[in-house]
Amino acid sequence: MKQQEITDALRRAFEANEADFSSIEDQVRTRQATARERLTRSGWNDQGDFHCLACPCPHFLQGGHEGRCRRGSCGHSLLSHDLPR
Numbered sequence: 001m002k003q004q005e006i007t008d009a010l011r012r013a014f015e016a017n018e019a020d021f022s023s024i025e026d027q028v029r030t031r032q033a034t035a036r037e038r039l040t041r042s043g044w045n046d047q048g049d050f051h052c053l054a055c056p057c058p059h060f061l062q063g064g065h066e067g068r069c070r071r072g073s074c075g076h077s078l079l080s081h082d083l084p085r
């Protein structure tokens, strides 16, 4: 497929999209910090990274439906799992 020419309008659209996504990423990070804090306050013993923040899944398993955790008891999205710090 031929590369599409990037017009000014497209460039502005890409920039707006980038800003949107980066604000979502900020929100996700904030929510994860809040979730982590909530678990710690409730007695969660933080061991390692990538455990699920929405259930006791100890480790994100790649390969689930639509990029979700493959562990049957979890099935939460990657974003629900604590990301490596």
Ligand SMILES: [Zn+2]
Pocket: 052, 057, 058, 059, 060, 061, 069, 070, 071, 074, 075, 076, 081
């Ligand atoms: Zn999981």
Ligand SMILES: [Zn+2]
Pocket: 052, 053, 054, 055, 056, 057, 069, 073, 074, 075, 076, 080
């Ligand atoms: Zn989970």
